[in-house]
Amino acid sequence: MENPFSYGTVVRGDDFYDRKDETQRLVSTLESGNNVVLYAPRRYGKTSLVFKVMAELEAKNCLCIYFDLLSVYSLESFAKSFLLKIKEKQSKTERFVKTISSYIKSIKPKLTFDENGSPEFGVDFLEDEVSVQTISDLLDLPEKMAENGQKVIVIFDEFQEIAKFGKYGLEGLLRSKIQQQRTAYMFLGSKTHLLIEMFADKKRPFYNSAFIMQIGPLPLADTTDFLQRKFAQFGIIISEECCAYIVQRTSNIPYYIQLLAAEVWQAVIVEKKTVTTQIIDECCIRVINLKQDYYFELFDKHSEGQKNLLVALCKSGRNIFSLDYIKTNRLKATSSVQKSVKTLMDNGVVDNEADLYFISDPFFKLYIEQQL
Numbered sequence: 001m002e003n004p005f006s007y008g009t010v011v012r013g014d015d016f017y018d019r020k021d022e023t024q025r026l027v028s029t030l031e032s033g034n035n036v037v038l039y040a041p042r043r044y045g046k047t048s049l050v051f052k053v054m055a056e057l058e059a060k061n062c063l064c065i066y067f068d069l070l071s072v073y074s075l076e077s078f079a080k081s082f083l084l085k086i087k088e089k090q091s092k093t094e095r096f097v098k099t100i101s102s103y104i105k106s107i108k109p110k111l112t113f114d115e116n117g118s119p120e121f122g123v124d125f126l127e128d129e130v131s132v133q134t135i136s137d138l139l140d141l142p143e144k145m146a147e148n149g150q151k152v153i154v155i156f157d158e159f160q161e162i163a164k165f166g167k168y169g170l171e172g173l174l175r176s177k178i179q180q181q182r183t184a185y186m187f188l189g190s191k192t193h194l195l196i197e198m199f200a201d202k203k204r205p206f207y208n209s210a211f212i213m214q215i216g217p218l219p220l221a222d223t224t225d226f227l228q229r230k231f232a233q234f235g236i237i238i239s240e241e242c243c244a245y246i247v248q249r250t251s252n253i254p255y256y257i258q259l260l261a262a263e264v265w266q267a268v269i270v271e272k273k274t275v276t277t278q279i280i281d282e283c284c285i286r287v288i289n290l291k292q293d294y295y296f297e298l299f300d301k302h303s304e305g306q307k308n309l310l311v312a313l314c315k316s317g318r319n320i321f322s323l324d325y326i327k328t329n330r331l332k333a334t335s336s337v338q339k340s341v342k343t344l345m346d347n348g349v350v351d352n353e354a355d356l357y358f359i360s361d362p363f364f365k366l367y368i369e370q371q372l
Helices: 020-031 046-059 075-087 093-103 132-145 159-168 170-180 192-200 220-232 240-249 254-268 277-290 292-300 304-315 323-328 334-346 362-371
Strands: 036-039 063-068 107-113 119-125 152-157 184-188 211-214 350-353 356-359
Touching: 020 036, 020 046, 020 184, 020 211, 036 046, 036 192, 046 063, 046 152, 046 184, 063 075, 063 132, 075 093, 075 119, 075 132, 075 159, 093 107, 093 119, 093 132, 132 152, 132 170, 152 159, 159 170, 159 192, 184 192, 192 211, 192 350, 220 240, 220 254, 240 254, 240 277, 254 277, 277 292, 277 362, 292 362, 304 334, 304 356, 304 362, 323 334, 334 350, 356 362
Parallel strands: 036 184, 036 211, 063 152, 152 184
Antiparallel strands: 107 119, 350 356
């Protein structure tokens, strides 16, 4: 019997719930040719939302290119990956090869055929090292591939990673392309503080160049409806109070809501039990036990100052740079706390919203609390 709750992958169809207002706003903004920065803490469902938005835009005949920068490590890997993402959207391989040959002289596309006679696409670079000019030409390619005035939307995931190409000036190059093109761009990433800094810092090329949109927490009523509907498919009763308790234990983060709900479903499905808060608590412990080795290593690899800050964040995440907070939690100087926060946020362990800092994984927080 298949578990009805999905996590760890892009959620689609009936597994995707709510976000109707956000979806409509994003579709309208991008369809109008405007650029968007989409941000939220980790595991809030940004990528699932983006794929839903892409599906709606493609239904309107827009050409959508989704490109994840996380695995890109060089100009050549950027060029190859970006080309393949554009190729995924092309039904006519031969036309794609001709377009590349016409517009990008530093790339030699290859068209071969497999044993079934189906065309296969490959590429050779004619430069010893892929140049910034080649990247510049590639960034123009989506518009050239669009047919009959088709609108083009390029989505850069983990966009903060473009900073690692600082010596090549890719950030400035892409900004100039955006000013010249009719293509609409969406930018998102898991390191929220770095992403926002790129668009809010007057010294950065992307300053004030896109509409910044935050994904907020899911409404409790929508989450309750989703959980009750999913459990009801298997004859399982879950009260509004228990739905609210799942939301509370998971800090209202969609990924962890689905993760905990999957464990609860597994615990009650055989005997068709009614869900209780006790069962939910037992499932929280089960999740922590399953990830205990990972959580041990995650906590252990940090410095003493970072560990002390994580313990403090289990109690409170507000005013963490104040002398009172530092004294109460036996932390070192403010500069030390600032350094620890930066490291923990860069590592994805801690996130923040306004002046509230919190541990990104609520089960890691529970694990730390168990050790106290």
